[in-house]
Amino acid sequence: MFKLLLIEDDESLFEEIKERLTGWSYDVYGINDFNEVMKEFSTIKPDCVIIDIQLPKYDGFHWCRLIRSRSKVPILFLSSRDQPADMVMSMKFGADDYIQKPFHFDVLIAKVQAIFRRTYEYNTEPNIVKTWCGATVDIEQNLISNELGSIELTKNEMFILKQLIEQKNKIVSREELIRSLWNDERFVSDNTLTVNVNRLRKKLDALNLGHYIETKVGQGYIAKEEGS
Incomplete structure (x- = not known):
């Protein structure tokens, strides 16, 4: 079972995304303390990270940059911001994909599945x-x-x-x-x-x-x- 770390501070959205992804047999984890994102990342060792841009303490770009400095794990951004610069910035920091809120859950699931296919299958x-x-x-x-x-x-x-x-x-x-x-x-x-x-x-x-x-x-x- 693949492990996903969902870095999202909107509790209702987190629970809905978790429910949808769990239904596809993914193991979904959240962040308990947004001051300790990297510590929790290291403990969970996820196969994929889904991260919002607007977060408490530091934004998603900050955490993306730190995660990418330590790991090649695929990163997918979620954001309600509609500026093209945000997408470009996320890619520059090493993200693999970007979804703008509001989004259809079928799109999210398709993107997650595609990430796992190209990350963990073609290397065989x-x-x-x-x-x-x-x-x-x-x-x-x-x-x-x-x-x-x-x-x-x-x-x-x-x-x-x-x-x-x-x-x-x-x-x-x-x-x-x-x-x-x-x-x-x-x-x-x-x-x-x-x-x-x-x-x-x-x-x-x-x-x-x-x-x-x-x-x-x-x-x-x-x-x-x-x-x-």
């Missing part, structure tokens, strides 16, 4: 180490390394890179990436994919690889192979 593939442009791509560890060093990617970033290098030198459409990553386009904003690709490219710049991921306007993205 036997071919977990690939090479690209002279770099070693360790899919299981979410690491990419070359002579310049090693960088750690989020689950989403690695999944996107994996999809692109498996079809290197070929254009992969945005629609194909969205379907592969989130399984159902209806539950994803187009901006979310853009944020993830831009964040991936920026990280790859540290290894002098960012320019090998090209945007093909109106078509999608392509991972070029060195020398091609």
